[in-house]
Amino acid sequence: MYVDATLGGGGHAEAILDRIVPGGRLIGIDRDEQALEQASRRLERFGGAVTLIRENFAAIRAVLLSQGIDRVDGVLFDLGASTMQFADPQRGFSFSVAGPLDMRMDRRQRLTASELVNGLAERDLADLIWRYGEERWSRRIARGIVRARPLATTVELAEVVRRAIPRRAWPRTIHPATRTFQALRIAVNDELSNLDNAIPAAAEVLREAGRLCAITFHSLEDRTIKHTFLRLSRGCTRSPGSSACTNGGKRWLRVLTKKPITPTPEEIERNPRARSAKLRAAERINT
Numbered sequence: 001m002y003v004d005a006t007l008g009g010g011g012h013a014e015a016i017l018d019r020i021v022p023g024g025r026l027i028g029i030d031r032d033e034q035a036l037e038q039a040s041r042r043l044e045r046f047g048g049a050v051t052l053i054r055e056n057f058a059a060i061r062a063v064l065l066s067q068g069i070d071r072v073d074g075v076l077f078d079l080g081a082s083t084m085q086f087a088d089p090q091r092g093f094s095f096s097v098a099g100p101l102d103m104r105m106d107r108r109q110r111l112t113a114s115e116l117v118n119g120l121a122e123r124d125l126a127d128l129i130w131r132y133g134e135e136r137w138s139r140r141i142a143r144g145i146v147r148a149r150p151l152a153t154t155v156e157l158a159e160v161v162r163r164a165i166p167r168r169a170w171p172r173t174i175h176p177a178t179r180t181f182q183a184l185r186i187a188v189n190d191e192l193s194n195l196d197n198a199i200p201a202a203a204e205v206l207r208e209a210g211r212l213c214a215i216t217f218h219s220l221e222d223r224t225i226k227h228t229f230l231r232l233s234r235g236c237t238r239s240p241g242s243s244a245c246t247n248g249g250k251r252w253l254r255v256l257t258k259k260p261i262t263p264t265p266e267e268i269e270r271n272p273r274a275r276s277a278k279l280r281a282a283e284r285i286n287t
Contacts, residue, residue, distance in 0.1 A: 001072045003027045003064070003205075005057040005198065008082040010039030013050065016076070021049045027072075028052045029063055031106035038084060056106070058194040061201045075202040077214040079195065079221050081105070081185060083273065093185060095158035095177050101151065103181075103188045113184045117157060122146045132192070132220065133183030140164045141180055154181075182218060192224055199228045203252040206284035212253065213281045222260065222278050229255050229282045253282040 002020065004013040007028035017026050028043070028050060030036050036052050043050045055063050057077065064072065085105070086094045092102030092113060101114035120128065126142035129135050144164035151157050161177040162170075170176045186192060202212055216222040230236075235251040260278035268275045 001025050001027075001069060003029065003060065003072050003075045003202070004078075005029050005060055005075055005202065006078045007039050007052065008032075008035050008078065009084050010042040012076055012078055013039065013043060016074075017043065017046045017050060021046055024049065026050045027063065027067060027069070029055055029057050029060065031056050032082075032085070033107065034088075035082060035084060056194060058197045058201070060198060061205055064205055070205075071207040072205055072210060073207055074211045074213070075206065077195075077198070077202075079191070079215060080217045089154075092154055093181070095154045095175065095181060098153045098155040101154060101157060101184075103185045105189045111188055113188050114152075116184055116187060117145060118150050128187050129180050129183045131183070132186040133179035133181075134219065135179040135183065137165045137169065138180075157181075186220070192220060195221065195224050196228065199225065200232060200252070203232050203282070203284060208284055208286040210284045211256075211281060212284070213279060216260075216278050216280070217276050222280070225280050226260075229253060229280060233282065251285060254285050256281040256283055 001024065002016050004016065004026060007013055007030035010028065013026055013028050017024070020026070026049065028036075028039060030039070030052075031054060033054060036054055040052055043052075051067060053063050060075070064070070081093045085091050089097045089099035090102070092099045101112060101117055103113040104111070116125070116128065122142050125145060126139045129138035129141055135141065141161050141164045144160045145151065145157070148156070148160045151160065158175070158177040158181070161180045165176045171178070199212070199214070206212060214225045216225055232252040233255050235249045257280045260280050262279075263271075263274045263277055
């Protein structure tokens with residue numbers, strides 16, 4: 001029994017099912033209705049071996065309980081927005097073509113990127129861009145956004161960000177607006193908070209020797225995974241309202257990757273989007 005907690009288009013789920021069917025079962029979770037529709041078509045050949053559920057991965061325990069499942073052999077998280085989401089201009093994740101400032105993974109929710117871009121105070125917007133995008137020019141960007149408001153499209157926002165950053169400081173390998181768009185996407189979807197809750201919950205539902213794997217694409221996600229794995233491997237519990245922790249809790253995991261696994265040059269050539277991917281893995285222990 002395996003869980004793909006970030007189903008997307010179903011590529012990872014298909015690879016897992018090819019290895020566990022017949023006899024195995026997979027639960028696929030995603031909060032994006034479009035992703036579930038695409039994955040359903042891709043995985044149709046597996047019939048009853050796969051169950052797809054529209055939900056936030058932070059609710060992984062509740063999802064499994066609703067299916068009468070107590071323990072699983074493995075859980076996979078492939079984090080960030082999917083290629084499918086970037087490819088659809090109407091989703092608002094990409095600045096390469098004009099689209100609405102949306103960025104919602106679950107379009108049932110009310111909060112959009114437009115509300116943040118056009119509604120936040122300048123200081124709050126700068127703090128958001130710094131916190132979730134690690135953008136050193138966050139204050140200049142926020143000032144430029146506030147002066148240009150209202151902004152309606154991804155292209156308009158990207159141009160404002162581009163103008164706000166001195167040309168000498170433009171990144172060499174990415175668009176100048178990349179970090180700002182990342183920050184807005186993370187904030188809209190509450191990604192880091194959900195991840196912080198989901199990893200311990202996934203560790204709890206693993207059988208002994210079950211594996212928990214997470215693929216990240218930026219440093220904020222990777223640090224969250226690294227520190228949470230370490231905390232769960234040391235029996236470390238957090239004090240209320242504090243990021244500090246003390247020993248005394250239950251040890252859930254054994255970390256299998258002291259350093260993250262990164263793609264080979266051949267893999268990057270086949271899939272350029274994998275260039276920043278980092279894989280970390282841990283194993284459930286019985287203590």
